[in-house]
Amino acid sequence: MTGNSRLMSFRVFPHLVVALAALALAQPALAHEQTGVAGGLASGLLHPLTGMDHLIAMVAVGIWGAQLGAPAIWVLPITFPLVMAFGGVLGVLRIPLPMPEVAIALSALVLGAAVAMRLRLPFAAAAAVVAVFAVFHGHAHGAELPGSANPLAYGAGFVVATGLLHLCGILIGTLTRWPAGGRLVQGLGVVIATLGGYFLMRSLGGVA
Amino acid sequence: MRCRFNRAWVTAAALLASVEAAEAHIVASRLGDFYTGALHPLTDLQDLILWAAMGVLAGSLGTSRGRWLVLLFPLGLLAGLVLNRAFGIVSAGPAANAVIILVLGLLLAAEARIPTALLCSIAFGLAVMRGAANAGDVGPETNQLLYAAGLVCAGYAAITLTMALTLAFRRAEVGTSMAWRGIAIRAVGGWIAAIGIMMVGLALAS
Numbered sequence: 001m002t003g004n005s006r007l008m009s010f011r012v013f014p015h016l017v018v019a020l021a022a023l024a025l026a027q028p029a030l031a032h033e034q035t036g037v038a039g040g041l042a043s044g045l046l047h048p049l050t051g052m053d054h055l056i057a058m059v060a061v062g063i064w065g066a067q068l069g070a071p072a073i074w075v076l077p078i079t080f081p082l083v084m085a086f087g088g089v090l091g092v093l094r095i096p097l098p099m100p101e102v103a104i105a106l107s108a109l110v111l112g113a114a115v116a117m118r119l120r121l122p123f124a125a126a127a128a129v130v131a132v133f134a135v136f137h138g139h140a141h142g143a144e145l146p147g148s149a150n151p152l153a154y155g156a157g158f159v160v161a162t163g164l165l166h167l168c169g170i171l172i173g174t175l176t177r178w179p180a181g182g183r184l185v186q187g188l189g190v191v192i193a194t195l196g197g198y199f200l201m202r203s204l205g206g207v208a
Numbered sequence: 209m210r211c212r213f214n215r216a217w218v219t220a221a222a223l224l225a226s227v228e229a230a231e232a233h234i235v236a237s238r239l240g241d242f243y244t245g246a247l248h249p250l251t252d253l254q255d256l257i258l259w260a261a262m263g264v265l266a267g268s269l270g271t272s273r274g275r276w277l278v279l280l281f282p283l284g285l286l287a288g289l290v291l292n293r294a295f296g297i298v299s300a301g302p303a304a305n306a307v308i309i310l311v312l313g314l315l316l317a318a319e320a321r322i323p324t325a326l327l328c329s330i331a332f333g334l335a336v337m338r339g340a341a342n343a344g345d346v347g348p349e350t351n352q353l354l355y356a357a358g359l360v361c362a363g364y365a366a367i368t369l370t371m372a373l374t375l376a377f378r379r380a381e382v383g384t385s386m387a388w389r390g391i392a393i394r395a396v397g398g399w400i401a402a403i404g405i406m407m408v409g410l411a412l413a414s
Contacts, residue, residue, distance in 0.1 A: 021219075021223050074391045079398065082317070082405065085402035085403070086405060088405070089409030093412065093413050094413075142406060142409070145406060152253050152254060152257075156403050159403055159406075163398075
């Protein structure tokens with residue numbers, strides 16, 4: 001070892017010792033305990049995001065609202081959570097709905113098809129279609145509310161997550177201002193409808 | 209060189225020997241109960257949602273209607289706390305809280321222009337309820353004056369800041385093509401009302 005390299009190793013050594021001491025002092029952060037309010041909020045936020053059928057249907061609602069324009073684009077984010085919460089109450093009260101999984105898959109198929117075809121229904125008819133599906137989506141979320149770590153946090157989490165998915169859909173829908181963007185959005189509608197069809201087949205037992 | 213090496217060992221040993229729990233929050237000091245009172249509502253999601261909804265509603269109605277709450281809301285919290293400690297009046301149950309969340313959310317979603325007297329009544333009633341609810345954790349060893357001061361200061365800061373933020377958010381849209389801001393506030397109202405509906409359902413189910 002030359003004189004220079006020995007000198008260098010002596011300079012590094014004290015830092016190494018301090019670094020080792022710092023490592024010895026390290027403790028787990030425990031930032032995410034996933035219990036109580038944190039657990040309830042995390043479960044609620046993730047519930048609409050981890051179910052692909054929920055996720056694509058909610059995004060499709062936002063995109064379709066943007067395609068329909070006013071008043072759907074602003075009535076939708078205000079009223080959808082209310083109708084969905086009504087379905088949530090049915091789920092909390094254990095009032096059964098007919099074939100909920102089929103209805104949720106069907107919602108992705110129908111809403112995706114509406115986006116793909118740029119279907120321009122009268123506002124009342126479009127609102128009725130979305131409201132029926134909102135009840136089924138809310139029912140699925142609400143059924144898990146009583147068993148969650150913190151029901152209020154869970155409810156707040158899934159309402160906020162659903163609202164943010166609508167917002168994503170509306171933002172994607174603004175691409176329709178440009179011709180190429182419009183075609184891209186319609187293509188996305190085809191993808192959503194295809195996925196909805198797959199989930200529908202699976203819920204009916206046609207796909208393993 | 210040897211001397212520098214020894215100094216590092218001594219530093220490391222001193223660091224290891226001086227390990228203690230971080231006491232960033234001076235709960236053992238004289239002002240501990242003040243912080244307990246101030247932080248107590250901020251650790252309860254019901255308080256957070258109700259206070260925020262009240263502040264956003266007052267802020268969305270404008271300065272002239274909302275300014276009364278700067279005084280009324282903290283006083284209501286104090287009144288609730290005093291009523292609980294002096295007369296044992298307890299806060300209403302979760303169903304009443306859920307109904308208030310629902311009402312505040314619906315008023316926001318509908319962009320209802322309620323009169324000042326009604327706004328003040330709702331805010332004062334809510335503050336009395338939550339003041340009584342927050343008094344539930346006051347123990348015999350708690351300094352009640354410091355706890356009350358903390359709660360009132362938290363209420364004042366929370367309601368004033370929420371109203372100010374809402375006013376600033378709405379004011380920016382005047383004269384511009386930023387009408388989405390009003391819709392955003394109404395959408396938040398829809399979210400709050402939806403939470404209220406489900407909590408009412410849960411209260412009915414349990």
